[in-house]
Amino acid sequence: MSQSHQHRLPVWALRTNGGVVLLFLYAPIILLVIFSFSASRIPGQWGGFTTEWYATLFDDSRLQRTISVSVRVALVSTLIATVLGTMAALALERFTFRGRRVFDALLYLPIIIPDVTMAVMMLMFFSQSFNVVDTVFGLGISKGFGTIVVSHVAFNIAFVSVVVRARIAGMNATLEQAASDLYASRWQAFRYVTLPLIAPGVFGGALLALTLSLDDVVVTQFVAGPGSTTLPVYVFSLIRKGVTPTINSVSVIMLVASLILVAGSVALQRANASRGRQQLQTSGGTYSGYDVIVPSDYMVTIMIEEGTIQKLNKAAIPNFGNLDPNLDTSYDPTGEYVAPYQGGTTGLGVNLSVVGDDAAAGWGLVFDPAIASKYAGQITLLNDPRETLGAALKYLGYSLNTTDDGELAEAKDLVAAAVENIAAFESDQYDELLTTGESVIAHGYSGNVVVSIDEYEGDDEYAYFVPSQGGTIWTDNMAVPFDAPHPCTAHTFINFILDADNGAQLSEWNYYASPNARSNEVMDPEVREVLAVMYPDDLSGLEYITDTGDFETNFSDAFSEAKG
Known part of the structure; x- marks a missing residue:
């Protein structure tokens, strides 16, 4: 007999224990309800059944x-x-x-x-x-x-x-x-x-x-x-x-009111769950509920392979011709599945009044101990394995899509050594932490950082740039799920976004680059100038994140180990 079976309690013991616990919890409630109907005024003494005390309560004006x-x-x-x-x-x-x-x-x-x-x-x-x-x-x-x-x-x-x-x-x-x-x-x-x-x-x-x-x-x-x-x-x-008995009756009424509230809450939760199951069943178990989704470049490749997005009917999207013909869409080899939405880079936002000339060090601001130690506790990195390990790989001169265990190990050690200077691994509020002064170096996405800098009154103090060692370039894309409830509406919406004026307004609003060549022509010149800063003059050091297959697990494990 195994040790686990030797120490397992008998079923009857578990049931007895459960029964005792339930009795301890609910016996007082049961007694309260029973004696609220007792005709006797003496506590705990049964004097026959009556509803007199409840009638008395409803006649009590106080x-x-x-x-x-x-x-x-x-x-x-x-x-x-x-x-x-x-x-x-x-x-x-x-x-x-x-x-x-x-x-x-x-x-x-x-x-x-x-x-x-x-x-x-x-x-x-x-x-x-x-x-x-x-x-x-x-x-x-x-x-x-x-x-x-x-x-x-x-x-x-x-x-x-x-x-x-x-x-x-x-x-x-x-x-x-x-x-x-x-x-x-x-x-x-x-x-x-x-x-x-x-x-x-x-x-x-x-x-x-x-x-x-x-x-x-x-x-x-x-x-x-x-x-x-x-x-x-x-x-x-x-x-x-x-x-x-009057107190017993009042207590029972309060108990019933509480049960009604709880029952209402449970009923609402079950109704929501039931609606979710019905939606799932009506779609054969694959219900997404979305007409348009916006996957990033590397996810497009995965979704095409898995068959979770459908081919676009370009005849229904006449504004597709507005897109920049030189745009790199290698993640959609046949160009049939997605329409590029917006793009950007991943780099560093810095407080120039603090960092000064050190900004020229690029990723060395984070990974060079001699420089990073000056800003200990004031640096944030993205809480993302591919982005953060990718930054370390670029600093080391490797591809951020490496599948070499040795190169990944070097990047892991580099991130682990930088942890002592890191305030947080943060993917949601890194831009706000920068402009509120809680950090001076923020690893983040171009649009988020630039928007926060633009909203800050002293925006001359801050800057966004892609380090000279290179970094991540990315494009978000519009796609239609294979089970989209309204595919015609989806194509109409995509065509709306690809309109030249609409694309320009979108970039003017959120400061992400537009893949729409016509939009760039009508965009506010000041915004166009700001967007140009997001991309270095030499694009050769930028890479799209690609799916590395089973090696993705290595990235996740290495990142967890590096963070400690």
């Missing part, structure tokens, strides 16, 4: 008032806390600013401090605030509905923020960037892309805030005033006189 106050407080405080908590979560996950860590720590205080401490803090706050208002404006303000709402918002913001941040952290930030590439304003990108994706987290945070508000006793007791008693506080006051 109870009805407390329920009304609780519901109104919960709804108002939940709405405010959800909005503010979501805003805080977005700020902490999507932006970098001075004092971010302090703000993050302060936001969590309501979660970790005891309820009674929170209650005393709010009481002192209102006491001092009311005194100031009375002294300055002569307005007499007292505790009541408003003070309860403010207090509940104060501790619920933290809980909402935690739930929403967890959702945002699992979201692909490039989806928002894609919306911006298609002319969406920040508000439109948030409304149509970000909000739908984080909606489950927002709903979960709101549900948690609602439950906490309906259930709070300690804080509410300290900040409530005459006529603003909530249901939990009312129930607590009744307990002081002893546990009665």
Whole structure:
């Protein structure tokens, strides 16, 4: 008998343990429900079945008032806390600013401090605030509905923020960037892309805030005033006189209300999952739901081989002729599957006021210890195996598409040695970190860096360039999935993007290079001049990232080892 079988518990023991745990958790609830129907006034003594206590509750005007106050407080405080908590979560996950860590720590205080401490803090706050208002404006303000709402918002913001941040952290930030590439304003990108994706987290945070508000006793007791008693506080006051069947009945009603909320949440999740399964089934298990996708060059080759994109009908895309005939589209050998969308390079954004003449070192800013050590803790590299190891390979004089184990090992060692000077491996906010002063050297994509520099008032302090040792050149392309629901609409959209004026506006918006020769002719000259900086005079050192087949695993493993 193997050792694993010798130490395995018998099934009956596991079932018994599970039964005991469930009994421990749910026996009190079952007893509560049973004795809420007992005719006896003595706690724990069965006196026959009756619904008298429930009827008494519905005739109790004071109870009805407390329920009304609780519901109104919960709804108002939940709405405010959800909005503010979501805003805080977005700020902490999507932006970098001075004092971010302090703000993050302060936001969590309501979660970790005891309820009674929170209650005393709010009481002192209102006491001092009311005194100031009375002294300055002569307005007499007292505790009541408003003070309860403010207090509940104060501790619920933290809980909402935690739930929403967890959702945002699992979201692909490039989806928002894609919306911006298609002319969406920040508000439109948030409304149509970000909000739908984080909606489950927002709903979960709101549900948690609602439950906490309906259930709070300690804080509410300290900040409530005459006529603003909530249901939990009312129930607590009744307990002081002893546990009665009335309290049992009130508790059961609160339990049922909680179960309804949970059941509604579960039903909503199942409905969403069911819709997803139906979509998958109606498409034979290959449903993508997209009419147009935008894969990068190396992915185009893979998708053609796998048959996941269809050939384009160029007769339906008359603007295809606007594309630069000299454009390198070797990743689409027959030129039948994709329409180039935009392109750029991967290089370095630097703070010239700090780096100065060292910028001439190119990748040496990162990989030469004598230079990089000057900027220790102020350098960011992309969190991408092919890009970062590719930069190291170019610095060493190798191809970034190498399949040589020895060359890759050298690049891995180079990245590993640079780690001590690296502030972060960052693929989402590297441009903001640069222009906010938290870094002085940022490895990143041309358009992102240039846009951030352009938006910064002191843009003369910053520059983007491709190091002299070479780097990555890339082209994003428009393609139609093989199972696109509306292929005709997809071709119409591609033709729209390839229009000369539209292509020019797109580059003027996001500062990525256009493969559209006609667009370059009508583009704003200043933008055209900026875009020219993204490409070095000598293009021979630039390479497209290509699929290396099974060797891709070697890149991923080497990158993980290098980062430690």
